[in-house]
Amino acid sequence: MARQRIDAYAARIPADTRAAVYLGTKTTHEKRTLLLADHFADADRLRRWAGEVKQHVLENLDTYLPQVEARLQANGAQVHWASTAEEACAAVLGIMQARGATKLVKSKTMVSEEIGLAPYLEQRGIEALETDLGEYIVQIDKDHPSHIVRPIIHKNRREIARSFEREGLGAYNDDPETITRRARQFMRHKYLAADVGLTGANFVSAESGRLVVVTNEGNSRFSLAAPRCHIALVGIEKLVPRDRDLVLFLNLLARSATAQQLTVYTEFISGPKLAAQPDGPEEMHVVFVDNGRTEVLAGDCREILRCIRCGACLNVCPVYRQASGHAYRSVYPGPLGAVLSPLLAGGNFAEKADLPKASSLCGACNEVCPVNIPIPDLLLRLRDRGKREHAAAAAAGTPPMGAWARLASSPAAWKASLAAGRVLNILPLGLIPVPALRAWVAKRSVPAWRGGEFRKWMRRRTRP
Amino acid sequence: MSAAREQILARVRAALAPLTRRAPPPEWDDASAVRRGTRDAADPWALFAERLRAVNGTPLTATADLVALLDAGGWRHGYCDPALWPRLRDAFPAPFTVETAFDRRRIDDYQFGITAATGAIAESGSLILSDRDTSSRLAALAPWVHVATLRRDQIFVDIPAAIAALPADPNVIWVTGPSKTADVEGILIEGVHGPGRQVALLLEP
Numbered sequence: 001m002a003r004q005r006i007d008a009y010a011a012r013i014p015a016d017t018r019a020a021v022y023l024g025t026k027t028t029h030e031k032r033t034l035l036l037a038d039h040f041a042d043a044d045r046l047r048r049w050a051g052e053v054k055q056h057v058l059e060n061l062d063t064y065l066p067q068v069e070a071r072l073q074a075n076g077a078q079v080h081w082a083s084t085a086e087e088a089c090a091a092v093l094g095i096m097q098a099r100g101a102t103k104l105v106k107s108k109t110m111v112s113e114e115i116g117l118a119p120y121l122e123q124r125g126i127e128a129l130e131t132d133l134g135e136y137i138v139q140i141d142k143d144h145p146s147h148i149v150r151p152i153i154h155k156n157r158r159e160i161a162r163s164f165e166r167e168g169l170g171a172y173n174d175d176p177e178t179i180t181r182r183a184r185q186f187m188r189h190k191y192l193a194a195d196v197g198l199t200g201a202n203f204v205s206a207e208s209g210r211l212v213v214v215t216n217e218g219n220s221r222f223s224l225a226a227p228r229c230h231i232a233l234v235g236i237e238k239l240v241p242r243d244r245d246l247v248l249f250l251n252l253l254a255r256s257a258t259a260q261q262l263t264v265y266t267e268f269i270s271g272p273k274l275a276a277q278p279d280g281p282e283e284m285h286v287v288f289v290d291n292g293r294t295e296v297l298a299g300d301c302r303e304i305l306r307c308i309r310c311g312a313c314l315n316v317c318p319v320y321r322q323a324s325g326h327a328y329r330s331v332y333p334g335p336l337g338a339v340l341s342p343l344l345a346g347g348n349f350a351e352k353a354d355l356p357k358a359s360s361l362c363g364a365c366n367e368v369c370p371v372n373i374p375i376p377d378l379l380l381r382l383r384d385r386g387k388r389e390h391a392a393a394a395a396a397g398t399p400p401m402g403a404w405a406r407l408a409s410s411p412a413a414w415k416a417s418l419a420a421g422r423v424l425n426i427l428p429l430g431l432i433p434v435p436a437l438r439a440w441v442a443k444r445s446v447p448a449w450r451g452g453e454f455r456k457w458m459r460r461r462t463r464p
Numbered sequence: 465m466s467a468a469r470e471q472i473l474a475r476v477r478a479a480l481a482p483l484t485r486r487a488p489p490p491e492w493d494d495a496s497a498v499r500r501g502t503r504d505a506a507d508p509w510a511l512f513a514e515r516l517r518a519v520n521g522t523p524l525t526a527t528a529d530l531v532a533l534l535d536a537g538g539w540r541h542g543y544c545d546p547a548l549w550p551r552l553r554d555a556f557p558a559p560f561t562v563e564t565a566f567d568r569r570r571i572d573d574y575q576f577g578i579t580a581a582t583g584a585i586a587e588s589g590s591l592i593l594s595d596r597d598t599s600s601r602l603a604a605l606a607p608w609v610h611v612a613t614l615r616r617d618q619i620f621v622d623i624p625a626a627i628a629a630l631p632a633d634p635n636v637i638w639v640t641g642p643s644k645t646a647d648v649e650g651i652l653i654e655g656v657h658g659p660g661r662q663v664a665l666l667l668e669p
Contacts, residue, residue, distance in 0.1 A: 020649070023650075024650050027650070038500070039499040039500055040496070040497075040499070040500065041496070041500070042496065045496060046496065046497055048490075049490045049492040052487065052489070052490040053489060053490060055487040056486070056487045056488060056489045056490075058487075059480060059483060059486040059487045060480075060486055061476045061480070062473065062476050062477045062480055065472075065473060065476065066473070075634070076634070080466070080468075081466055081468040081469040081472055082468055083468045083471050083472055087468055131657070132647075133645050133647045133648070133656060134645075134647035137647070150646070150647065150650075151647070152647055152648070153650075156649060157648055157649055160648060176648040176649060176651045176653055177653050179648055180645060180648070180653040180655070180656055181655075183656070184655065184656060184657060187657060188571060188572075188606060188657065189571075191657075192568055192571060208630075210630070216643070216644050216645060216646075216656075217643055217644065217645050217656035217657050217658070218605060218643040218656060218657040218658025218659075219656070219657045221601070221605055221637060221657075221658060222605060222606075222657045222658070224601070224635070225601035225602045225605055225606075226568070226602065236472065236476075241489060243627055243628075243630060244624070244627060244628070246627055247494065247497050247623055247624050247627050248492065248497055250623065251497050251623065258646070260519075260640075261499065261515075261519075261588050261640070262588045262590060262638065262640045263640070264519075264639065264640050264641055264642070264643055264644055264658070265637060265638070265639060265640075265643075265658070266590075266637065266638040266640070267635070267636070267637040267638075268630060268635070268636040268637070269634065269635055270633075270634050270635075271634040272634060273595055273601075273634060273635060274595040274596060274633070274634060274635075276595075276596075277595040277598070277600075277601065277635075278566070278599075278600050278601075278602075279566075279568075279600055279601035279602045280595070280601050280635065288472070290468075290472045290475070294472060294475035294476055294479055295475075295479075297475075297476065297479040297480070298475070298478065298479035302479075
C-alpha cells in the first residue's frame with residue numbers, strides 16, 4: 001500500500017522545523033480563541049454572518065462584478081481582466097511597459113504567488129522585489145512560503161542570518177531585531193527607486209469601489225507612498241457588497257489570522273492620490289483575476305471561494321501542524337489548500353487528488369473559519385470526485401476496500417465473520433508476522449472480540 | 465471591452481444560472497460586532513488612549529510631553545506639516561531642527577514626522593489618516609517616530625461609526641500602533657518599514 005505523499009513528506013521534516021511549526025500555529029490558535037471570546041458575547045454569530053455575506057456575494061457575482069468595475073472607473077482607476085495566470089502576468093507587464101517602468105515593489109499577495117508573477121517579471125528584465133520581510137527571505141532563498149500569513153514559519157533565525165550575509169546585508173547576525181533593521185534600511189531605498197507598487201486586496205467594496213489592504217509591517221503603505229503607479233491584483237471572489245460589511249470582516253480577519261484586534265495598517269484605496277498630496281500613485285490599475293475561480297464557482301465546492309486567507313484553519317489543523325506547508329505542494333496549504341488547490345488545478349486535478357485526504361475530518365477548520373466554510377464537507381466531496389475519476393493519488397494510502405464491501409453486503413458472510421472473529425481472543429497477538437501491526441498491539445491492549453453481541457441484544461429488545 | 469472581461473462574466477453567469485435560489489444577504493446589527501466595553505465608555509479619548517497603549521502606541525495630551533519624549537529618544541530632527549508648525553514651533557527649542565517640506569532624497573535624515581490625523585477610533589486605538597489631511601504620506605511613514613495630531617471631536621467611538629463616516633478621499637488608512645512583524649521565529653519586532661513609535665497628540669483648537 002503506497003503512502004500518501006503528504007505523509008512521506010511529513011516523515012522527512014527536521015525535528016526542529018516540526019517543533020517550530022507546531023508551536024507557532026498552536027500559540028496563534030490559542031490566542032485567537034481567547035481574544036474572540038474576550039471581545040464578543042457571540043463571536044460564532046459574527047462568523048456565520050460573514051459567511052452568509054460572502055456566500056451572497058459569490059452567488060451574485062454577475063451583478064457585483066460589473067458594479068465594482070463601474071465604481072472603480074468612476075473613482076479614476078483603470079480596470080483589467082485576466083482569465084488565466086498567464087494573462088494576469090501579461091497584464092501587469094503590459095502596464096509596466098506602457099510606462100517604461102522597470103522596477104516593481106511588491107506587497108504580500110497570495111494571488112501573485114498563485115500566478116507566479118515575480119519569476120515571470122524577472123525573466124523579462126523587470127526587478128520585482130518582495131517587501132514583506134518573510135516574503136523577501138523566501139525570495140532571496142528561492143524558496144516558497146509555507147504558511148499564507150507567516151511565510152517563513154519553517155525557517156529559523158540562523159538560516160535567515162546566513163541568507164542576509166550572502167545577499168550582502170551585513171556580517172552574520174541572527175538577532176531578529178538586527179535582521180529587521182537591516183531589511184528596513186535596505187527596503188526603503190528600493191521603494192523610493194521603484195516605478196510601480198503592487199498589492200493585492202483583502203476586500204473590495206462593490207458599493208464604493210474601495211480596495212482594502214491590510215498589513216502589519218507597513219510595506220503596502222510604503223509601496224503606495226513612494227512609487228507613482230499602483231497595480232492591484234484581485235481575485236474575482238474578493239468582493240463584499242457594501243462598505244458596512246467591512247465591519248464584520250475587519251473584526252474577524254486580524255483576530256483569526258494573528259490574534260490582533262486590527263492589523264497595524266488597514267488601508268482603504270479608491271483611486272489615485274489627491275492632486276495636493278505629494279506622495280503616492282498618480283495612476284491606479286486593478287487587475288481582476290479568474291485563474292480557475294469561475295470553474296470553482298460552477299462546481300459543488302463554491303463555498304471555498306468565501307475564504308479570506310486568514311490562515312486560522314492552518315493553525316488549528318493537526319495535519320498541517322505535523323506536515324507544515326510545503327507538504328501540500330501548492331501555494332495554498334492547510335485545510336483551505338486541500339480544497340482549493342485541487343480545484344484550481346483544473347485539468348491537473350488528479351495530481352492533487354491526494355490533498356483532500358490530508359485530514360482527519362475532525363472539523364476544527366470549520367469551527368475556526370471566520371467565514372464558516374464547511375471544509376470537512378468539501379473535503380469529502382473532493383475525495384468522492386477523486387474516486388470517481390480514478391485518480392491514483394486519491395487511492396494512495398487507502399486500504400483496498402473491495403473485500404470489505406463484499407463481506408458487508410452479504411448478511412450470511414457478515415454473521416459468519418463475526419463469529420469467526422472470536423478466534424482473535426485466543427491468538428497470541430505478540431506473534432503477528434506483520435512488524436507494524438505487532439508494534440501497534442505491543443503498546444496497546446486490544447479489547448476482547450465481542451462480534452455479534454449487538455445483534456443478540458437487538459433481538460432480545462425487539463422480541464421480548 | 466476586453467475578451468477576458470466578456471469571457472469571465474460569461475463564465476460567472478453560466479456558473480450561477482443553474483441556481484434556483486441565490487443566497488440573500490444576512491441581516492446583522494452593528495452592536496454585536498463591537499468589542500465589549502466600548503460603547504459604555506464615558507470618555508472616548510480615555511478609551512482611545514487605553515487601547516492605543518495596549519498596542520504599544522503613545523497617547524499624549526500636551527505638546528511639552530511630546531518634546532520631552534523626542535528629546536529623551538535623541539530624535540531631534542524631523543518634519544512637521546507646514547499648517548501645524550506655527551502652533552508647535554514655540555514648544556521646540558534648540559537643538560531641535562524641523563523642516564516643513566519632506567525631501568524624499570534625504571529620507572534617512574528625518575527622525576520624526578508630525579502630521580494631522582483625520583480622526584481616531586476609540587474601540588481599537590486606531591488613528592485615521594487621509595490624503596486630504598496628511599501633508600505627506602512618506603513623512604507620516606518613513607521616520608522612526610510618527611506623531612498624528614488629533615482633536616477630541618474627531619474620535620469615533622467604534623469601528624461601525626468610523627466605517628459609516630469613511631471620508632470621500634482616495635486614500636484612508638487606519639494606523640493601529642507601530643509597524644511590526646513576527647516573521648522571524650514569531651518574535652515581535654516593532655518598526656519594520658513604518659514607524660517604531662506611533663504617537664497620538666491631542667491638540668485642542
